[in-house]
Amino acid sequence: MRNVRAVLAVLAVMTLVVAGCSSSSTTDSGGTSPSGGPMLVDSIGKGEGTLSLVAWPGYTQKSWVDPFVTETGCKVDIKYGNTSDQMVNLMRQGGGSLYDGVSASGDATNRLIAGGDVAGIDVNKLFPEYANVMPTLQSPPHNTVGGVHYGVPYMWGPNILMFNTDVVKPAPTTWEPVFDANSPYAGKVTAYDSPIYIADAAMYLMSHQPDLGITDPYELSQSQLDAATELLKTQAALVKKYWAVYTDQIDGFESGDMVIGTAWPVNQSVIVADKKVPVSSVIPSEGVTGWADTWMMSANAPHPNCMLKWMEYTLRPDVQTQVAEYYGATPSNAGSCEQLSKDLGKDAVNYHCGDDAFLSNVYLWKTPLPDCGDSRGATCMDYNAWTQAWLNIRGG
Amino acid sequence: MESRGVKALLRVASGFILMFLYAPLLIVVIYAFNKNISASWPPNLFTTKWFSVAWQNPELRPAFFNSIKAGVAATSIALLLGTLASFAVHRFRFFGREAISFVLVLPIALPGIVTALALSSAVEVGRSWFGLNFGLLTIIIGHATFCVVVVYNNVIARLRRTPGNLVEASMDLGGDGWQTFRYVTFPSLKTALLAAGLLAFGLSFDEIVVTIYLSGTTSTLPLWIFNNIQRPVNRPIVNVVAMVVLIASLVPVYIAQRLAGGAEAGVSRRNATAA
Amino acid sequence: MRRSSAFLFRHRRLRLTATLGVPLTWMIVVYLLSILLMLATSFWRLNALTSEVERVWGLQNYRTILTQPVYRIITVRTLTMAIAVTLTDLALAFPIAYFAARVATPRTRSILLLAVVMPLWANYLIRVFAWKTMLAGGGPVEYLLGHVLGVNVSLAATNFAVWITLTYLWLPFTILPIYAALERVPGSLIEASSDLGARNFKTFRKIVMPLALPGIVAASIFAFSLSLGDYLTPTLVGKNLFLGNAIDQLVGTAQNRPLAAAIAVIPMIIIAVYLLIARAFGAFEAL
Numbered sequence: 001m002r003n004v005r006a007v008l009a010v011l012a013v014m015t016l017v018v019a020g021c022s023s024s025s026t027t028d029s030g031g032t033s034p035s036g037g038p039m040l041v042d043s044i045g046k047g048e049g050t051l052s053l054v055a056w057p058g059y060t061q062k063s064w065v066d067p068f069v070t071e072t073g074c075k076v077d078i079k080y081g082n083t084s085d086q087m088v089n090l091m092r093q094g095g096g097s098l099y100d101g102v103s104a105s106g107d108a109t110n111r112l113i114a115g116g117d118v119a120g121i122d123v124n125k126l127f128p129e130y131a132n133v134m135p136t137l138q139s140p141p142h143n144t145v146g147g148v149h150y151g152v153p154y155m156w157g158p159n160i161l162m163f164n165t166d167v168v169k170p171a172p173t174t175w176e177p178v179f180d181a182n183s184p185y186a187g188k189v190t191a192y193d194s195p196i197y198i199a200d201a202a203m204y205l206m207s208h209q210p211d212l213g214i215t216d217p218y219e220l221s222q223s224q225l226d227a228a229t230e231l232l233k234t235q236a237a238l239v240k241k242y243w244a245v246y247t248d249q250i251d252g253f254e255s256g257d258m259v260i261g262t263a264w265p266v267n268q269s270v271i272v273a274d275k276k277v278p279v280s281s282v283i284p285s286e287g288v289t290g291w292a293d294t295w296m297m298s299a300n301a302p303h304p305n306c307m308l309k310w311m312e313y314t315l316r317p318d319v320q321t322q323v324a325e326y327y328g329a330t331p332s333n334a335g336s337c338e339q340l341s342k343d344l345g346k347d348a349v350n351y352h353c354g355d356d357a358f359l360s361n362v363y364l365w366k367t368p369l370p371d372c373g374d375s376r377g378a379t380c381m382d383y384n385a386w387t388q389a390w391l392n393i394r395g396g
Numbered sequence: 397m398e399s400r401g402v403k404a405l406l407r408v409a410s411g412f413i414l415m416f417l418y419a420p421l422l423i424v425v426i427y428a429f430n431k432n433i434s435a436s437w438p439p440n441l442f443t444t445k446w447f448s449v450a451w452q453n454p455e456l457r458p459a460f461f462n463s464i465k466a467g468v469a470a471t472s473i474a475l476l477l478g479t480l481a482s483f484a485v486h487r488f489r490f491f492g493r494e495a496i497s498f499v500l501v502l503p504i505a506l507p508g509i510v511t512a513l514a515l516s517s518a519v520e521v522g523r524s525w526f527g528l529n530f531g532l533l534t535i536i537i538g539h540a541t542f543c544v545v546v547v548y549n550n551v552i553a554r555l556r557r558t559p560g561n562l563v564e565a566s567m568d569l570g571g572d573g574w575q576t577f578r579y580v581t582f583p584s585l586k587t588a589l590l591a592a593g594l595l596a597f598g599l600s601f602d603e604i605v606v607t608i609y610l611s612g613t614t615s616t617l618p619l620w621i622f623n624n625i626q627r628p629v630n631r632p633i634v635n636v637v638a639m640v641v642l643i644a645s646l647v648p649v650y651i652a653q654r655l656a657g658g659a660e661a662g663v664s665r666r667n668a669t670a671a
Numbered sequence: 672m673r674r675s676s677a678f679l680f681r682h683r684r685l686r687l688t689a690t691l692g693v694p695l696t697w698m699i700v701v702y703l704l705s706i707l708l709m710l711a712t713s714f715w716r717l718n719a720l721t722s723e724v725e726r727v728w729g730l731q732n733y734r735t736i737l738t739q740p741v742y743r744i745i746t747v748r749t750l751t752m753a754i755a756v757t758l759t760d761l762a763l764a765f766p767i768a769y770f771a772a773r774v775a776t777p778r779t780r781s782i783l784l785l786a787v788v789m790p791l792w793a794n795y796l797i798r799v800f801a802w803k804t805m806l807a808g809g810g811p812v813e814y815l816l817g818h819v820l821g822v823n824v825s826l827a828a829t830n831f832a833v834w835i836t837l838t839y840l841w842l843p844f845t846i847l848p849i850y851a852a853l854e855r856v857p858g859s860l861i862e863a864s865s866d867l868g869a870r871n872f873k874t875f876r877k878i879v880m881p882l883a884l885p886g887i888v889a890a891s892i893f894a895f896s897l898s899l900g901d902y903l904t905p906t907l908v909g910k911n912l913f914l915g916n917a918i919d920q921l922v923g924t925a926q927n928r929p930l931a932a933a934i935a936v937i938p939m940i941i942i943a944v945y946l947l948i949a950r951a952f953g954a955f956e957a958l
Contacts, residue, residue: 080623092926257827435800488686515702
């Protein structure tokens with residue numbers, strides 16, 4: 001008896017020691033100081049020979065990565081991230097020193113910036129090509145904070161409403177078929193499996209319940225979030241399966257289990273190429289959410305110069321055209337549009353390349369923050385509240 | 397003892413259960429020869445092109461070798477720790493004896509995600525203390541921890557079945573501790589260790605959840621499969637890889653089975669005559 | 672060599688320490704401390720603004736789990752699934768284990784055991800994905816159900832899909848301990864029982880089953896605990912969330928390790944209770 005108690009006591013003490021002594025599990029701030037102004041990276045030195053990236057699948061294909069490796073001597077190592085949350089996790093692992101950069105979407109960028117995980121870059125000084133970036137993406141709130149740019153824009157795209165043209169007739173013009181309790185496609189709907197999808201519900205409510213007073217689908221008060229949550233709980237009964245990884249949706253549509261739902265353009269491209277089921281997509285009247293991805297550099301990047309070279313490389317119009325054509329997304333460099341139209345012919349219109357008017361109407365993903373950015377002050381629901389709400393929707 | 401009807405019923409039932417076990421594997425094999433990339437039914441047969449594509453995949457070979465390395469290292473550690481622990485429990489009486497098997501079984505009894513969460517938090521602490529990084533080392537540590545119980549169970553079961561008088565006889569005949577171990581104890585454990593080692597290696601080779609949380613940038617075969625199963629272009633080669641691994645493991649598993657089975661029969665025969 | 676051997680022989684305590692000490696130290700340092708650290712984390716909380724873990728001790732996470740209904744729903748769903756899978760696995764494992772242990776010829780037996788073990792060497796993800804393909808719309812299972820049984824139902828992304836996949840995955844783990852336990856029942860006891868006049872089924876019920884029970888309980892540990900925490904199978908073939916999903920999402924999505932740790936306590940408690948019951952049945956000797 002004495003021995004057991006002794007062992008337990010030792011274990012308890014060791015735990016407390018370990019718990020007390022170890023530093024917290026996030027990174028150092030990497031050079032930004034609130035009082036003295038941020039430390040901007042403003043020069044590119046010699047390449048270190050290696051570059052390790054966290055990227056969305058499809059963003060780093062050999063056809064444009066290999067020329068980069070040849071040109072700069074930076075060998076590229078890719079870790080694929082399937083969700084924004086996974087990417088945030090990866091960038092924070094090892095104190096931010098495991099990866100040099102990440103192709104972050106707007107629901108990840110602000111978290112990385114707030115956490116001090118990414119470095120501020122003097123983009124105008126380092127990258128002359130930056131001047132050709134579409135106006136809406138020059139200093140968007142999802143990657144530019146306090147006048148400091150935290151990366152360079154890459155691809156952007158809308159979350160479209162995709163549907164199986166054999167089953168869904170006539171072609172929908174609103175998001176109603178995926179939200180309405182009496183949808184004719186109940187049991188075959190799909191939705192994006194991430195808390196950020198709450199913004200789509202909020203956007204729907206902007207048109208269908210205007211007295212809620214939602215102006216920005218990412219800045220919701222408690223009652224607005226509750227209304228969106230209710231809508232999504234109704235939708236849960238319609239959903240066959242939520243898709244988190246894009247192949248889930250491709251499988252779902254091709255097997256006939258899903259016939260309508262929110263999608264990325266690349267999903268549509270793959271399904272069309274597979275020629276198993278006919279699909280089409282629309283931009284519904286309530287509007288669309290969307291994403292604009294930014295290449296960001298870790299504040300503790302082990303190979304910063306190679307990362308900066310990568311940023312310069314991926315801003316080039318010819319590279320962005322290549323990526324756009326492969327991935328099915330739209331380049332942020334307006335200089336790519338000419339080549340894109342030439343290559344794609346009449347299909348190019350779906351890309352809205354260089355169409356700043358269209359882009360400015362897309363509700364781009366951004367991290368929900370307490371600061372509402374309007375007269376309500378700092379009373380909005382933050383990402384934590386959104387994830388809790390999402391768990392309530394998905395878990396029930 | 398059983399009636400003929402019951403025996404026939406059991407035979408039929410076993411047949412159906414075996415079909416159940418192998419139906420999905422048949423699907424895997426079929427899809428390894430699927431012309432289409434997509435995973436939908438029915439498949440479009442027949443092609444062998446994915447074999448060469450898989451062979452040329454630049455990420456596959458490092459992942460495969462990492463899995464082998466991790467498996468061998470974790471199994472070795474587990475063999476050492478498990479054997480020591482089973483000797484301690486079998487040969488000595490000490491306080492907390494029963495608690496040992498409880499503690500050893502925890503890593504495998506608790507859900508993988510709990511183990512993964514606990515170990516990854518610990519590695520984060522280790523990182524801030526002495527620069528421990530996520531990678532092959534942390535994977536090996538994680539795997540070894542839940543493989544220990546497999547070795548422990550096998551070895552202690554064998555120890556319990558081995559007559560104790562052999563050790564005494566060896567010492568009576570003048571053998572010291574080490575000689576007794578080498579010439580008497582170890583040979584009777586050999587096949588148990590082999591079976592346990594194989595099972596432990598299999599567990600490590602296939603492990604995914606704990607590995608996801610502990611791997612950092614390192615890739616293992618299950619991680620490679622996990623990543624590629626979600627990328628449409630690479631899905632067919634995943635099926636190819638699975639099929640090849642399955643067929644390749646037939647030989648060592650069969651050999652291990654024969655050795656373990658033969659020795660088991662030998663031990664129980666010896667016990668029956670000694671009783 | 673002989674001197675060290677004699678030295679160790681005389682010093683029993685030292686031998687014990689050397690033998691037991693190494694594995695025990697490993698388990699304590701690597702595993703037990705990690706678990707305790709995780710438990711400590713469950714009493715801390717996540718600072719919403721900075722996304723950092725604050726070492727402020729409190730019961731806030733446990734309060735969240737107890738008051739928000741979603742955690743109860745998920746726990747009940749997971750527990751039900753684990754029990755269902757365990758029962759199905761035992762039901763499927765017993766006939767083939769009995770056949771292998773007591774009916775089959777030695778040659779058939781070794782082939783059978785090999786056949787049971789081999790599927791474990793096909794990767795876990797592959798096997799789950801094969802079920803996803805089989806259960807998908809337009810797939811072979813749907814075809815069979817529709818044309819042979821006349822049942823038109825979509826099994827993709829359902830709890831049923833999770834149940835059948837989990838049952839499939841753990842079946843070999845369930846068969847082996849039951850086989851081992853049945854094989855160990857001495858033939859002499861069965862002969863004695865029939866000599867004393869008991870008919871087949873009575874012998875089975877009164878002699879074989881009680882002796883095999885520890886093995887059966889040991890087999891159930893695998894099926895139960897593996898099902899309790901699995902999150903990859905529900906993610907791939909299911910739609911609803913289970914305990915493992917909740918934990919994984921809270922770490923991955925919300926990066927809320929304290930709350931994830933608190934939720935992790937739920938399956939830990941369930942397993943601990945299950946293990947204690949299993950130990951009473953003598954299952955640890957039969958693992």
